[in-house]
Amino acid sequence: MTIETLLLFAGALLVLFVTPGPGIAAMIARTLDTGPWHAALYGSGILLGDMFWFTLAVTGLSTVAQQLGPFWLVAKIVGASYLAWMAFKAFWSAWTGARPKPVFKAGSKRGWIATFFAGVAMPLSNPKPIVFYLTLVPAFIPIEAITPVSYVLMLLIMVVMAVPTAGFYIAAAHRARTWLSTPAVRRGADILTGLVMTGIALLLLFR
Template sequence: MSWSSYLSFLVFAVVLVLIPGVDFTVIVRNTLTGGSLRGRWSAVGVASANIVQGSVAVAGLGAVIVHSQPLFLAIRWAGIAYLVLLAGQAFRSAWRGRYDPVAAHRPGDGAAARAQRQAGWRQGFLSTVTNPKVLVFYLAVLPQFVGPATPVAVVIAFAVSHAVLSLAYLLLVVAGLDRARRVLRRRAVRRLLDTATGVVLVGFGARLVADGP
């Protein structure tokens, strides 16, 4: 392993991070629902799941999970079910059209802020850790940049680097949404975004179904 390999991996990881996926959709949804606080913690949840799946892949368990059909299918269907659940919440929110533009972006203190942090982290973590494509990414991509003699600590550093890049990008997304909140908080815009979010999440779930055996 050389610095050139590491830099090549970083470039590849940046490209992948910039491609909108489930994590991006969940971040947008949480930021619009609970403001920047919830959005930031959703990003932390996504990064945490990336580290978990990267570590699992490095430990060799990832290959076992991918090649164990029942376990892999269980994870895949859990991810599909969770995406459908989030889509249902988005559609319900769009249907009701009840938004509190002030409370939605007020950081809050105490129990309210803690609830926003927990909800944001949970959704970010679960939406990513139940996505088998993330695990397959680590198993398929990491070997292209590291060799069989590469120390485990170095491989973990690669996985953590990807998680950090993802976190940085998603935090920028949250900041951008927060700056545009005056427009995004309008009821008509919120309903449109909730509907679009639901459609996108259903689309990701359908894609997981179609990609399966």
């Protein structure tokens, strides 16, 4: 594995991670709803899901992945259900003008675990990373040349590229929370968030 290949991989990942998609939209909504730490945990789940698809591509199991229809269906239902619940909370907030009660108590282990696994479900049912890792990566990276050492290096590159890009979106959304706290702006933001989350949930289910 050459340095040029690793740089090519890093550049491709940068495009994948920076381009707005369902994962970024969900992280932003999560930041506005429960704060940056939950959003960061959600993002770490997304990264783990990305690593899953990358590992399938590296180990040559992409053909097997095409047969995982029931698994994909479960992932789609889990991810879409979580996003649908977030959409419902946002619409409820816009309708009543009050923040709805959280599903889990603040700081509870169940709340953190649910957030993490909802993040994992996002790339498992999102066509964007599936196409990227199982189709595009093998097309421009010699999979047979990936050794255990280069595989670990590529995983580290994924972390290095994902953390600052996700951090940028989360930090920007967090800075906007004060402005969004005013009633009129908050109501409009809740409606917009609910519409975005509903759209993403439908996208995951029907694509």
